[in-house]
Amino acid sequence: MGRLFIESISSTMVYKCKCCRVDLTSSGQIIDKNFQSKSGKAYLFNKVVNITLGSCEDRSFVTGLHTVSDIHCSSCHQLLGWKYVSEGLCGQSEIQRREVHS
Numbered sequence: 001m002g003r004l005f006i007e008s009i010s011s012t013m014v015y016k017c018k019c020c021r022v023d024l025t026s027s028g029q030i031i032d033k034n035f036q037s038k039s040g041k042a043y044l045f046n047k048v049v050n051i052t053l054g055s056c057e058d059r060s061f062v063t064g065l066h067t068v069s070d071i072h073c074s075s076c077h078q079l080l081g082w083k084y085v086s087e088g089l090c091g092q093s094e095i096q097r098r099e100v101h102s
């Protein structure tokens with residue numbers, strides 16, 4: 001494992017990983033507090049730090065089909081939720097991965 005860089009957030013209200021308490025995002029980054037996920041109520045944030053992305057997949061939501069990627073805590077690898085990924089960005093990361101393996 002490489003060295004882990006943890007970004008800290010200076011805000012009055014900081015959302016942290018429930019397992020290792022690493023800073024993830026702040027109340028100022030909330031886009032939507034009434035977001036619904038399959039597991040219940042969820043918050044939609046503009047920016048989240050200290051996360052790693054899983055592989056991209058298409059999931060259907062009330063608003064239609066979206067490309068999303070699971071997000072994990074970069075410190076303890078706890079599953080935190082998921083993130084919208086634009087199809088273009090998802091394709092880019094796929095290409096990069098292929099280049100690494102060839």
Ligand SMILES: [Zn+2]
Nearest residue numbers: 017020073076
């Ligand atoms: Zn964690």
